[in-house]
Amino acid sequence: MKVSIKLADLTTDGILSAACPSRIVLDHVTSKWGVLVLVALSEQSLRWGELRRMVEGVSEKMLAQTLKVLEQDGFVLRVAQPTIPPRVDYSLTDRGRELTDRLLPLMEWITANAGEILA
Amino acid sequence: MKVSIKLADLTTDGILSAACPSRIVLDHVTSKWGVLVLVALSEQSLRWGELRRMVEGVSEKMLAQTLKVLEQDGFVLRVAQPTIPPRVDYSLTDRGRELTDRLLPLMEWITANAGEILA
């Protein structure tokens, strides 16, 4: 895997330019429910219904949509059991793990400081 | 400054519950333009017009709205010079710096991997 050594200068050639592909991925990750789904999956693999219940307030439609995008981006792995009743498990891929490794510190900080911020 | 980072269990009492105040802050930070404005300001203080040009694609309305929210949350400091023509500088507060410290690694990773992800 190619890991560019240069810490890209985000302010010049990166995310700030409208045409930059990272804008797309950014929108996926920072979508209303994307972050929460990733956080939920960061601890353990979960079934559809479990996700639905853990991520409070998400509608079925949005959960499905969010999961589809995250799966397409290769962050989430979907494993469907062809049983009756059906069972589908969602888990993080290695790439998804890399992402949440960077995401969780941010979330923890926000959670810890939210009270003070809104005060 | 309080930096006790209790690794809050995000999956039980945190961001996943609908009533959690961190949901509000999360929405502010991950708003369509919030992240990009924070990244732009992470390198240097900027004037209104500079921000408008750096964050490509942002409309005046959205920039104003985003800045207002970020200022209310205490992430961004607004300094207006009562001159003609007017001059307004925006910069990160200490709290905003704490936030971007956690945000930038995420952004760098996304920028570096976006190509591969969308492929």
Place this chain on the structure above:
DNA sequence: CCGCATCCGTCACGATACTG
């Protein structure tokens, strides 16, 4: 019973014009 698709309302967003 679990997962997904379709319909439809709402509001966030962008374009434009205007003010201090």
Place this chain on the structure above:
DNA sequence: CAGTATCGTGACGGATGCGG
């Protein structure tokens, strides 16, 4: 230069219903 006001559109999101 730095915003504010108004309006039209389109995407997002919730409720409902179907398929396996």
